[in-house]
Amino acid sequence: MDAVWLSPFYPSPQADAGYDVADYRDVDPLFGTLADADKLITEARSRGLRVIVDLVPNHTSSAHRWFQAALTAAPGSPERSRYIFRDGLGPAGDQPPNDWQSVFGGPAWTRTVDPDGRPGQWYLHLFDTGQPDLNWDNPEVHQEFLDVLRFWLDRGVDGFRVDVAHGLVKQADLADWQEPQEILSGNEVDKPRPPMWDQEGVHEIYRQWRRVLDSYPGERVLVAEAWVEPAERLARYVRPDEMHQAFNFEYLLASWTAPAQYAVITRSLEATDSVGAPTTWVLSNHDVVRHASRLGLAIGAGRPNGIGIGDPQPDAALGLRRARAATLLMLALPGSAYLYQGEELGLPEHTTMPDEARQDPTWARSGHTQRGRDGCRVPIPWEADAPSYGFGPTDASWLPQPPSWAEYALDRQRDVPGSTYELYRSALRLRRAHGLGRGTLEWLSSNDEVLTFRNGELTVLTNFGDTPVPVPAGAEVLASSAPLDEQSAIPTDVTVWLRD
Numbered sequence: 001m002d003a004v005w006l007s008p009f010y011p012s013p014q015a016d017a018g019y020d021v022a023d024y025r026d027v028d029p030l031f032g033t034l035a036d037a038d039k040l041i042t043e044a045r046s047r048g049l050r051v052i053v054d055l056v057p058n059h060t061s062s063a064h065r066w067f068q069a070a071l072t073a074a075p076g077s078p079e080r081s082r083y084i085f086r087d088g089l090g091p092a093g094d095q096p097p098n099d100w101q102s103v104f105g106g107p108a109w110t111r112t113v114d115p116d117g118r119p120g121q122w123y124l125h126l127f128d129t130g131q132p133d134l135n136w137d138n139p140e141v142h143q144e145f146l147d148v149l150r151f152w153l154d155r156g157v158d159g160f161r162v163d164v165a166h167g168l169v170k171q172a173d174l175a176d177w178q179e180p181q182e183i184l185s186g187n188e189v190d191k192p193r194p195p196m197w198d199q200e201g202v203h204e205i206y207r208q209w210r211r212v213l214d215s216y217p218g219e220r221v222l223v224a225e226a227w228v229e230p231a232e233r234l235a236r237y238v239r240p241d242e243m244h245q246a247f248n249f250e251y252l253l254a255s256w257t258a259p260a261q262y263a264v265i266t267r268s269l270e271a272t273d274s275v276g277a278p279t280t281w282v283l284s285n286h287d288v289v290r291h292a293s294r295l296g297l298a299i300g301a302g303r304p305n306g307i308g309i310g311d312p313q314p315d316a317a318l319g320l321r322r323a324r325a326a327t328l329l330m331l332a333l334p335g336s337a338y339l340y341q342g343e344e345l346g347l348p349e350h351t352t353m354p355d356e357a358r359q360d361p362t363w364a365r366s367g368h369t370q371r372g373r374d375g376c377r378v379p380i381p382w383e384a385d386a387p388s389y390g391f392g393p394t395d396a397s398w399l400p401q402p403p404s405w406a407e408y409a410l411d412r413q414r415d416v417p418g419s420t421y422e423l424y425r426s427a428l429r430l431r432r433a434h435g436l437g438r439g440t441l442e443w444l445s446s447n448d449e450v451l452t453f454r455n456g457e458l459t460v461l462t463n464f465g466d467t468p469v470p471v472p473a474g475a476e477v478l479a480s481s482a483p484l485d486e487q488s489a490i491p492t493d494v495t496v497w498l499r500d
Contacts, residue, residue, distance in 0.1 A: 001428070003050035005161050005223075005338075007286065009037070013063050015130035016361055017286075017377065019054075019163060020061035024148045034155075041156045050158035052223065057145050058164040059131040067132050071112060075121055082141055083132050084124040084170070085112075096122055099176045100196060103127055105366030126167060126196060128361040136168045136205065149212050159213070159221030162206075165237065165246075166226040169202050171195030198228050206242040221245065223280075231271035238277035245336055248280045252288065253303060256295055256322055258464040262446045265333065269441060272335070278437075279335035283326055284343050290376045293349035295322035305362065306371030307351040320346050321493050324423060324481040325462060328495035329451070331427045332460040334439045339424075342380040345408045346420030349375040350401070357400050374399055384409035418483075427479055430497065434458055462495040475500055 008018035011028045018028070027037050044051050060067055066082050073079035075087070086097035088111065096109035103126055110129045112120040124133045134141050149160070175195045193199075206222065213220040224246035228234045237246045254264040272279040283291040289304060296319020297304075297312070304311065323346065331337055353375055355363070360372030379397045382390030384406040388397040406412070413421035431437060436455050444452040449465025458478065463469045468489035471477060475498040477484070482494045490496055 001049060003052055003158065004044060005052040006054060008054045008056060012061055013130060015061070016128050017359070019056050020059070020063075020128065020131045021056050022061040022063040023065075024055075025151050038155060045156070051156075052159045052161055052221065053152060053157050054163060055145075055148070055160040056163040057134065058167045059125065059127060059133045062130045062132055070123075072115055078140075080121075081138050082135055084135050084174075085121045086124075086174070088122050092119075093121075094119065097124075098174050099178070100124070100126070100174075101180075102365060104360075104362045104372075105370060124170075126164075128365070130361075133170075134168070136201070137172075142205070142208070146208070146212060149209060153213070153216050153220060157220075158218065159223065159244075161223045161225060162243070163225050165206075165224035165243070166198045166202060166228050167196060168205060169199040171199060198226070198233065203236065203239075203242060206237065210241055210243070223247070231267045232274075235271040235275050235277065238272060239275045240277075245278060245280050247282055247285075247338070249282075252282050252285075252291075256299055256326065256464070258446065258448055258451050258462070261329070261462075261464075262443070262451055265441070266443075269334070279333070280338060281330045281333050281335055282338040282340075283323070283330060284340040284376065285338075286340065286377055287373055288376065290340075290343065290347060290349045291326060292316075292319045292323040292343070292346055293351060293375075295319045295326060296348075306360070306373060306375055307349055308355060308358075308371040308375070309352055311351070311371070313351055314348070316348055318493070319348060320420070321482060324420060325493050325495040327424070328427055328479060328481045328497065329460065329462050331431050332436055332453075332455055332458065332495075332497060334437060334441055334455060336437060337431075340376075344421055344424040345380065345410060345413060347380060347405070347408050350378045350399070351375060352402060353378075353400060359399065378402075381405045381409040383411050423479075423481065427497075430479060457499060459498040459500070460495065461490060461498065463490045463492055466492055468492070471496070472498065472500075 008021060009027050009031045010021045011023040011026050012018045012020050013022065027034050041051050069079040070083055075085065087093050088097060089095040096107050100108040102108045108124055108126050109122040110125060111122045114120040125131050126133055177194055209222060213222060222243040224237045224243045226234060226237050226246050227249050229250050231250060234246050237243050248268055251264050251268055254260045268279045289307060293307065293314040296314030296316060358371065358374045360374045362370050362372030378399045378401055379388065379391040387393060387395050389401055389405060389409055391397045410421065413419035416422060434456050439455040442454045444454055450461065450463055450469055452459065452461045468485050468491050470489050477496055478499055479497040480494065482491065485491050
């Protein structure tokens with residue numbers, strides 16, 4: 001591994017798993033202290049690991065001192081101008097300023113109560129009510145985040161993963177938007193761009209940030225969480241004077257078929273090559289159903305926003321088989337690979353979590369129609385027979401762990417040939433030894449059933465079809481996501497790495 005990316009650890013009311021930040025320059029006592037953060041950075045560096053921290057610039061917590069000051073200040077005041085406050089519509093101002101919806105469900109506006117108890121203005125929150133959106137037309141907001149960048153760079157962090165990087169700037173007129181609110185929608189070439197996403201003004205922000213990072217020694221990085229499509233628009237975030245990398249969500253969402261995989265890989269490489277940036281590859285993260293479960297659903301079934309009791313359940317064995325094949329395919333691609341904690345164990349989604357245990361604001365704000373992201377955020381299992389599988393001293397993990405996870409525990413997989421954990425370790429060693437991340441992809445074949453490409457001296461083949469595919473004569477199998485059949489052929493849903 002080259003680096004570790006940490007989710008938000010800042011002081012927070014935890015309305016949204018720490019993505020509601022109350023203080024950008026400290027550590028929540030739940031996790032430790034600034035001294036602990038300094039030690040972690042030092043210890044990581046001593047092991048050859050770089051540290052990337054999460055930065056949340058689209059919104060703060062409603063507990064942030066700025067927002068608390070805004071609530072007690074008058075309309076039009078400097079305190080309110082740090083956020084997006086507007087008068088309501090209608091004679092009494094009791095209607096939201098526009099029809100925007102929250103990503104988590106429900107209106108994106110909440111009305112305030114003035115100090116005298118009367119209803120006041122409304123404030124925008126594209127996510128939870130506890131996450132008021134900042135006003136990036138305000139120079140004070142710009143300066144604050146430049147200072148926050150320097151605060152953590154001075155402490156030795158190697159870079160920032162920027163949350164909702166495509167959402168900071170809103171269309172000036174806050175025009176109504178009739179389409180369903182999805183964080184990745186409406187950016188296709190033939191559709192109008194949503195007024196809250198991917199506005200041109202975000203790019204100057206990142207040019208300014210890039211200048212700050214370039215002023216520090218070493219290779220400091222900016223990574224965009226930008227749910228933007230098509231790939232050509234996403235590539236604009238990684239032009240030479242902006243960010244260094246951007247998460248490739250189009251790839252994450254691509255269907256498990258040979259044509260879909262070929263198309264998204266080709267588009268992604270062409271788009272980033274056009275601006276001289278590396279492509280990123282990611283299959284799971286803290287916002288989507290884990291790919292070991294997602295790939296166990298029927299192909300073409302769509303991407304569920306969480307899976308719970310009463311929902312169609314994935315085929316666990318099929319999902320893990322496809323997940324291992326997808327991972328070996330991904331790790332052979334040139335560019336940067338991002339792994340989400342637990343996927344190296346083959347960990348599935350917790351798809352039977354009791355609804356009363358859910359903490360994702362999506363569950364409540366959607367009127368209990370979307371179960372949200374809790375299922376992929378359950379603490380991972382370290383020891384099969386320990387309380388909370390080694391997460392803590394008792395079984396009271398912050399989200400409940402399913403009994404079935406014992407078989408995935410690290411101590412059940414370490415040094416076990418064929419385990420998912422050992423597959424990841426072996427593949428990552430080979431990826432580094434053969435320089436696959438810095439290589440070049442050359443397609444050898446693509447049809448409805450098989451993908452084959454070359455990267456350096458390795459040939460990579462994934463069989464999506466029902467018929468086993470013979471290993472090419474004279475080829476040495478360096479890695480396989482599952483055992484070959486009796487005739488040494490490559491079965492369905494299997495990826496192999498070959499050397500001539």
